Amino acid sequence: MALRYHPDVCHDPLRKEESTRMFVQLHAAYETLSNPVLREEYDYELGLIKSRRRWEEQVVELKRRSNRRMAQKEGSSWGSRIRAQNNIGKN
CATH class of the missing domain: 1.20.5 (Single alpha-helices involved in coiled-coils or other helix-helix interfaces)
Structure with missing residues (x-):
């Protein structure tokens, strides 16, 4: 998905802003899910785990x-x- 929404890959000027926004969101999601501490906090907020x-x-x-x-x-x-x-x- 990062390659799909990367701003440098998007050649349509009308969709470049949307592509940039999506890429930033994907990056934030990757940072959260790849860091064990942040992942645990995220899972706690979703109610997937009982103990923070x-x-x-x-x-x-x-x-x-x-x-x-x-x-x-x-x-x-x-x-x-x-x-x-x-x-x-x-x-």
Whole structure:
């Protein structure tokens, strides 16, 4: 289709503007579909996939797990960490 609508191939001056417009749209479509990230966003917008980016969900889950582990190391809750800090200051 790119060869069909390429402005340099179109010899009819009346159709050159339409050909140029179509070529630009084809180029944009190619850029979107050839880039995996843009393709995933496009598929999400069409409703073809339910999750926008799986890696973002994975990062959120890893951060949640990390925060939970840090809280367990420091104490089981925010309140226990504050009490521990207050007890350190009293000694």
